[in-house]
Amino acid sequence: GAVVSQHPSWVICKSGTSVKIECRSLDFQATTMFWYRQFPKQSLMLMATSNEGSKATYEQGVEKDKFLINHASLTLSTLTVTSAHPEDSSFYICSARQGAEGYTFGSGTRLTVV
């Protein structure tokens, strides 16, 4: 079946630094990728939708200058958390749209900012 590979699975970074998270679709072309954030014991909150070759669409309340999304190819989308702070610590997960087959999720990235 379809696989989305997400890396890293976990990362610890210092406050003020930037962190890049990658999602790759391994056996299909993902024209659209969705990025979610999940705080402990909460739901998956959609942050943005990225489409290959165009600017991402951000949900209300999500700072586009802080969460940079790049979708330069049909198999790779990246989320960069810039100038990370402890309140950005969360579980970040991507999901690729796979035509009419539905959604395939990455394995998630646990970000801890210290």
Add this chain to the structure above:
Amino acid sequence: GENVEQHPSTLSVQEGDSAVIKCTYSDSASNYFPWYKQELGKRPQLIIDIRSNVGEKKDQRIAVTLNKTAKHFSLHITETQPEDSAVYFCAAAYNQGGKLIFGQGTELSVKP
């Protein structure tokens, strides 16, 4: 904007009993309604889904019902087992390819 409400937030049942989780959605254009099971720190796992042209779908012990008029859909788990314990999320999307909006989640606990 789009919104999905899910109830209850926690549900505790005895092994063998049934569990029902309910969701409502706001966007009448939504036409794809998946249910996911998520274990701690893991990705959501699709357990069943339903499209808006179908009122009910069943897969062994799991069933989903959809009432388009009322914008309600529900997950039914029969003969629950301890391994069914997890967090369950409903979601709604437009055209099964548009953005997927999740409900708040239900923590199901099945007691032996």
